[in-house]
Structures are given as C-alpha cells and as structure tokens.
Amino acid sequence: MKITRSGSIAAVALIGTLALAGCASSGGPDTTPSATPTGPDYSSLSGTITAGGSSAQGAAEDAWVAAFGSLASGVTVNYDKSQGSGGGQTNFLAGAYDFAGSDAPLSAAQTTQAATSPCGADGAIDVPIYLDGESIVFKVPGVTKLNLTTATIAKIFNLKITDWSDPAIAADNGGKALPAGPITTVARSDGSGTTFNFTSFLAGADAADWPYPAGKTWPVTGNVSLQQGGSGVANTVAAGTGTIGYVDHSAIGSLDAATVNGVAFSAAAVAKSLSTGGVDASNGVTGDLSLKFDYSKMTGKDVYPIPLLSYAILCNTFKDSAQAKLTTAYLGFITSKTGQDVAAKNVGSAPLPADLLAKVAKSLAAVK
Numbered sequence: 001m002k003i004t005r006s007g008s009i010a011a012v013a014l015i016g017t018l019a020l021a022g023c024a025s026s027g028g029p030d031t032t033p034s035a036t037p038t039g040p041d042y043s044s045l046s047g048t049i050t051a052g053g054s055s056a057q058g059a060a061e062d063a064w065v066a067a068f069g070s071l072a073s074g075v076t077v078n079y080d081k082s083q084g085s086g087g088g089q090t091n092f093l094a095g096a097y098d099f100a101g102s103d104a105p106l107s108a109a110q111t112t113q114a115a116t117s118p119c120g121a122d123g124a125i126d127v128p129i130y131l132d133g134e135s136i137v138f139k140v141p142g143v144t145k146l147n148l149t150t151a152t153i154a155k156i157f158n159l160k161i162t163d164w165s166d167p168a169i170a171a172d173n174g175g176k177a178l179p180a181g182p183i184t185t186v187a188r189s190d191g192s193g194t195t196f197n198f199t200s201f202l203a204g205a206d207a208a209d210w211p212y213p214a215g216k217t218w219p220v221t222g223n224v225s226l227q228q229g230g231s232g233v234a235n236t237v238a239a240g241t242g243t244i245g246y247v248d249h250s251a252i253g254s255l256d257a258a259t260v261n262g263v264a265f266s267a268a269a270v271a272k273s274l275s276t277g278g279v280d281a282s283n284g285v286t287g288d289l290s291l292k293f294d295y296s297k298m299t300g301k302d303v304y305p306i307p308l309l310s311y312a313i314l315c316n317t318f319k320d321s322a323q324a325k326l327t328t329a330y331l332g333f334i335t336s337k338t339g340q341d342v343a344a345k346n347v348g349s350a351p352l353p354a355d356l357l358a359k360v361a362k363s364l365a366a367v368k
Helices: 009-019 058-069 081-093 108-114 150-157 167-172 193-205 229-239 267-277 321-334 337-347 354-365
Strands: 047-053 075-080 099-102 124-139 184-188 224-227 243-248 278-280 291-293 307-315
Touching: 047 081, 047 321, 058 075, 058 321, 058 337, 075 081, 075 321, 081 099, 081 108, 081 193, 081 229, 081 307, 108 124, 124 193, 124 229, 124 267, 124 321, 124 354, 150 167, 150 184, 150 193, 150 243, 184 193, 184 229, 193 243, 193 291, 193 307, 224 229, 229 243, 267 278, 267 291, 267 307, 291 307, 307 321, 321 337, 321 354, 337 354
Parallel strands: 047 075, 047 099, 184 224, 184 243
Antiparallel strands: 099 307, 124 243, 124 307, 278 291
C-alpha cells in the first residue's frame, strides 16, 4: 500500500501487533505478532481514496493509513492534512474528495449545497471518527506550569489581558504573579475546525468575555499572529516569547500546556466531556451524526472543558458504488475498536464510545 502522508514510526511498529489484531477473548486487542484479523477481510480491495482536511486528524490519519495498509495492500489513501477543515469541506463540496476530514460538521448552507452537488438528493453526512481535546500552549520564560480559567482564556484571546503579570492570571495560579511581559496570541489563519471548536468553547462557556459567535475564521484583530495549520500555531508559539495559542492536543510536541479550570488534558477527561456535554445536532439527513457540546455541563474536576470531536464527511450515495465500498471500508476500519485503539496508542486520543461507534457503523452500512 502506498502511504502518501508519512505514517509515524509508532504506527508502523503497531502494525504487527494492534493493527493486525482481532479482539482477544478478554475483549481487549490481541497483541500477539502472529495474530490474524477476525474482522472484515480487506485483502481483495484495490483502488485509491482521495481525502483531506482537518490537520487535527492528521497524526491519527497517518497511523490509520499505516495500519489499514497492513490489511489492504491494494489500497492507496491520499489524505491532505494541509487543507484544514475549511479546505477539506470546500474540496469535498467541489467533488474532489471521497470524504473530508473536518473538526466542524457541514453548515446548514453547505448541507443544502451537498444535496445538489456532489451528493445528490440523498445528501451528505457527518460521522464522528476522532475524539481529542484542544490544548492551550504557551511559551513564557521560567514558567512550565500554568492554570487558566475560562474567563482568563477568553480575555487573553480577546486582547483584554495583555501582560503575563496581570492579576487575573496570578489569581488563577494561587496568587503567584508571573514575570511581566507582553502576551502575543497565536491563532489559525486558515478556515479551521480547530478554531471552530475553540471559539465554540469560548462562546458557549463565557459569552460575557467572548462576544463573538463560533466560527472557522479567527475573529479578533490586533496583536495576533495568524498561522497556517496546527503545526504553524505550535511552531510559532515555540519560537516566540510570551506567546500563547490553541492546538489539537496531538500537535503540542514539547510545548507546555495549561490546565483549564484546574483540569489537565487526558483521554479520560475528554471522554467524560463527550458523555456529559455531547448533544445531538443532526442536520436532518438520514445517517448524519453531528453533535454539539453543552459547555455548561462540563464543569466537573474530571472533565476537560475543551473537547474536539472530528468528523468524516461523505455522501450517502456515491456516483461510483465501487468508490463507496472502498471509502466506507477505510472509514469502517478507523471507527472499529481496533482503529480507535490505533489512534489512542499513537496520538493519545480518546476512543469513541461503543454506542456511538455502533451508530457510525450503521450510517456507513447504508452508504451506497
């Protein structure tokens, strides 16, 4: 199989264990190197899947492509993570992609557009495939641990708090003042689902300090460094002094990340955010599984308040039934228990809950 986006070393190492495994009798993955898969047989599949979009999905897609390749050697998966969610949606609606990766479901207008081209009357569906969280990353000399409340985050990114010595930041950190110095916020320049999720959190959790609606385009102008992609944000924060930005957790690298309202990111804490705050937001198309978050419910000390739920967007009816079979086979793999474990092992994401995965499987089974 041709891997067009570099699969991580960890993903390749995992192929001989988890990715090739079925489920052991205990219910966990069989990690015996000689194990053979007990799920679908992908060996007869051949063809090319063209997709792209969410950079937050990027590392997980690398791992999924590598793992799927061990089972479907005749399939090439091209996933272009440089597009961002906005570019992924645009290319999908133009008919260029078999599916788009996106951290935001299609808007109402885009859903209507998809029902004409490229999908026809059966429309397009958003199915969850990846659950992670957004991290607030920072670079402040001498500071490696930082806690920020929702209100302080909103004021920093709305440029109402502009110096690291601000009393509000000290109050969030037990009264300990940080060294004085200007704050430079770093945000996405591209149409970004990560931005959509972050602004959804700010608007939903603290509208008083964040007067902007949720959206894929960064709304604040001024002392903001706008960068392409999650890696652009992370690299700019890392290279700066007094910088702060938001990225998918898988993109933080060696950067320090703040706790939010006293809660550190963890897969368990993100999973709890979905179970406590996830609300149905279906677009009305049969098979659509869009969700939104009720941030007022995500206040527990075991709940990370900035989750990121990412989707695959695809047509209910493909123009080519063979391409539908190929695409749903890949998406079915990544939303199987094995596929979710591949992402968890490689990028630290939270496996989607079994009941949601069952709904995804039902939606994919209806695609033709």
